[in-house]
Amino acid sequence: MSRYRGPRVRIIRRLGELPGLTRKAARKRSNPPGQHGQAPRKPSEYAKRLEEKQKLRFNYGLSERQLLRYVRKARRVKGSTGQVLLQLLEMxxxxxxxxxxxxxxxxxxxxxxxxxxxxxxxxxxxxxxxxxxxxxxxxxxxxxxxxxxxxxxxxxxxxxxxxxxxxxxxxxxxxxxxxxVERQCVALQVNELMIVEFYSRKG
Missing domain, CATH: 3.10.290.10 (RNA-binding S4 domain)
Structure with a gap:
């Protein structure tokens, strides 16, 4: 999947605040985009991990292939894979x-x-x-x-x-x-452990 070039406010309505993507603020609505007033269903564990991964990808402006390369690189570095991944992107x-x-x-x-x-x-x-x-x-x-x-x-x-x-x-x-960069200085609110778990099946 290539880098996203579509409406940015739509993305932050779905994923929450992404400080690196845009300074625009999404209008508060009770439903995410595309639901048309339907009551939101409880997300599955896979959906939760996917959402955290999408936050990272959209915030830093990466393609899926680029992010996967960073994950594999982080695995080869000693230490917490999730924190190393964030450091690689922040730097x-x-x-x-x-x-x-x-x-x-x-x-x-x-x-x-x-x-x-x-x-x-x-x-x-x-x-x-x-x-x-x-x-x-x-x-x-x-x-x-x-x-x-x-x-x-x-x-x-x-x-x-x-x-x-x-x-x-x-x-x-x-x-x-x-x-x-230290972990507490990362501006994006994201669960990096879920991202590592998401990619654990991709090798």
Whole structure:
């Protein structure tokens, strides 16, 4: 399944708040989209795991194949597979740009990276999936167009709180990764253990 490009409010009505996907707020309704007033049925265990997986996929803007690759990579790392999975996704360059406040959403951050507006350690990086590491310097390309675009975004960041593993100088439009993200700093409310269980049958 490819990356979702449809209505975002419809997704957050179904899955709940996804801070990386959109800043729009869904109108409160008693039924999720597509139910047409029917009383919601109690979800099965599979449905619960599927919903948690979908939260992760839509929030970080991943295709099903990409997410499966991250799950398999997390399994090979020592430690809790669920927490390692969240760390891998949080340390992506597009998410790091978003968490620094340089873009209002992860899709906007992905576009900044893809269009060559973002540099890592002084070199332009075009891959949103680039894995940031402690010590990496994240900055804006020195061209006026790039700086004006990011400066406008930085006035209204997607999230108000800067996580502890990042530092950001708003005047210089530059940030630094100081550590690997901690679990409590992940903005998305998700049960990562259910996601690991969902993929346990996929090998």
């Amino acid at each position: 992506r360059l597009d998410n790091t740009v978003f968490r620094l406040g340089m873009a209002p959403t992860i899709p906007a951050a992905r576009q900044l990276v893809g269009h060559g507006h973002i540099q890592v350690n002084g070199s332009t990086v075009y891959s949103p999936s680039y894995e940031c590491r402690p010590g990496d310097q994240i900055s804006v390309k020195p061209q006026d167009a790039s700086r004006k675009l990011v400066a406008a975004y930085a006035e209204y960041p997607g999230l108000a709180t800067l996580p502890t593993h990042l530092e950001f100088d708003k005047g210089k439009l530059a940030g630094k990764v100081t550590a690997v």
